[in-house]
Amino acid sequence: MLPILKQETEQCCQPKGPGKKILLILACVLIAFLIFSAGKEIGRKQGQPVVVTETNNQELGKVIGKENLPEWVKGDVNFSQFWQVWNKIQTEYVDKPVPEKQLFYGAIMGLLASLGDPYSLFMEPEVSQEFQQELKGSFEGIGAEIAVKNNQLVIVSPLVESPAEKAGLKAGDKILYIDDLDTAGLNVNEAVEKIRGPKGTPVTLTIWRDNEPKERKITITRDTIKIISASWKMEEKNGKKIAVIELSHFNEDTNSRLIKAINEILTSEAKGIILDLRGNPGGYIDQAIEVTSHWLTAGKTVVSEQFADDKKQQHLANGQAELKSYQTIVLINGGSASASEIVAGALQDHKIATVIGEQSFGKGSVQSLEDYADGSAVKLTVARWLTPNGTTIDKQGITPDVKVELTEDDFNNSKDPQLEKAMELF
Numbered sequence: 001m002l003p004i005l006k007q008e009t010e011q012c013c014q015p016k017g018p019g020k021k022i023l024l025i026l027a028c029v030l031i032a033f034l035i036f037s038a039g040k041e042i043g044r045k046q047g048q049p050v051v052v053t054e055t056n057n058q059e060l061g062k063v064i065g066k067e068n069l070p071e072w073v074k075g076d077v078n079f080s081q082f083w084q085v086w087n088k089i090q091t092e093y094v095d096k097p098v099p100e101k102q103l104f105y106g107a108i109m110g111l112l113a114s115l116g117d118p119y120s121l122f123m124e125p126e127v128s129q130e131f132q133q134e135l136k137g138s139f140e141g142i143g144a145e146i147a148v149k150n151n152q153l154v155i156v157s158p159l160v161e162s163p164a165e166k167a168g169l170k171a172g173d174k175i176l177y178i179d180d181l182d183t184a185g186l187n188v189n190e191a192v193e194k195i196r197g198p199k200g201t202p203v204t205l206t207i208w209r210d211n212e213p214k215e216r217k218i219t220i221t222r223d224t225i226k227i228i229s230a231s232w233k234m235e236e237k238n239g240k241k242i243a244v245i246e247l248s249h250f251n252e253d254t255n256s257r258l259i260k261a262i263n264e265i266l267t268s269e270a271k272g273i274i275l276d277l278r279g280n281p282g283g284y285i286d287q288a289i290e291v292t293s294h295w296l297t298a299g300k301t302v303v304s305e306q307f308a309d310d311k312k313q314q315h316l317a318n319g320q321a322e323l324k325s326y327q328t329i330v331l332i333n334g335g336s337a338s339a340s341e342i343v344a345g346a347l348q349d350h351k352i353a354t355v356i357g358e359q360s361f362g363k364g365s366v367q368s369l370e371d372y373a374d375g376s377a378v379k380l381t382v383a384r385w386l387t388p389n390g391t392t393i394d395k396q397g398i399t400p401d402v403k404v405e406l407t408e409d410d411f412n413n414s415k416d417p418q419l420e421k422a423m424e425l426f
């Protein structure tokens with residue numbers, strides 16, 4: 001789902017650090033920008049609308065190397081229509097002049113939107129900054145993870161003790177309106193921009209909840225959200241002590257927080273471990289690998305990436321597997337997405353853990369994040385995740401070994417049959 005997702009954010013599984021993938025989309029943006037710069041200069045000199053011809057494309061080839069030009073630039077595609085529309089806006093639009101950056105950003109957004117992929121997005125500098133802040137673990141908003149599923153904006157999960165949770169939002173709630181704005185057609189980043197806001201300000205969400213006769217309005221006061229991505233507690237039943245590890249996100253600090261918890265668990269009297277990934281929307285892929293490596297021995301496959309050319313890249317466990325001797329149960333639900341599904345799928349396929357709960361979200365695509373000098377960023381789907389056994393996660397999710405639902409009555413009466421079932425199996 002950020003990666004609100006961010007998401008206030010749909011979070012994504014994405015590579016972290018300076019070694020980022022070179023994407024075709026970046027080449028396209030570069031080409032568009034070079035044509036934009038060169039073509040605009042031609043238009044200014046000639047005092048007429050810009051027409052990008054094969055000659056201009058050849059000039060572009062001199063700049064970036066003709067052998068590197070995509071076939072559509074060499075042949076069929078002609079940018080004259082683009083520039084005709086550009087000039088029409090600048091000369092005839094009723095509220096002209098329109099800032100060139102606004103048009104340029106809009107053109108890039110259109111490139112990404114044309115893919116029909118809700119996880120491939122262009123983020124303007126302000127949105128990009130908010131996205132990065134959430135991955136670091138802090139932001140201002142309502143504290144809910146959202147995503148687009150079946151063309152509908154939905155709540156993936158409210159964060160623990162967040163304004164969203166306190167106001168009564170639940171995983172699976174469909175967001176129909178943000179204040180008076182119809183959410184139909186909104187992508188995640190647009191929704192995030194509308195829902196987020198300064199601490200102390202209100203936002204009203206009109207939501208539809210399955211099995212309810214009518215929609216309801218929920219007003220939430222925004223606050224500073226500090227994400228605690230990993231924590232643990234000891235549960236006891238029939239004289240057995242079980243360590244329950246709760247991972248709310250896969251942020252930059254998740255594994256370091258988990259290591260502290262593990263050190264305490266190893267010196268405790270815990271006889272088993274429950275890894276609670278319910279409502280965890282995902283985050284960084286490297287954190288998912290590090291977390292899984294506490295159970296899997298080094299060299300075992302955690303997950304594979306499948307690219308457009310059918311090339312696959314395996315990601316291997318790299319830790320000490322200090323928890324492999326503990327009986328482990330993983331809890332998932334419809335709010336478990338992305339990196340959560342990677343961890344659950346790996347432990348399930350390697351028969352390290354029993355998975356209990358409900359079908360997970362099914363966010364099994366890989367986003368690469370590319371930052372630009374102006375502070376904007378492109379998030380592009382570049383691959384899909386496969387579990388160690390080769391099962392596709394995207395749009396399928398992880399199927400639990402033991403299916404246990406959490407009903408409305410359970411929730412309202414503070415019952416947790418999924419956790420109870422897990423405790424029974426020790």
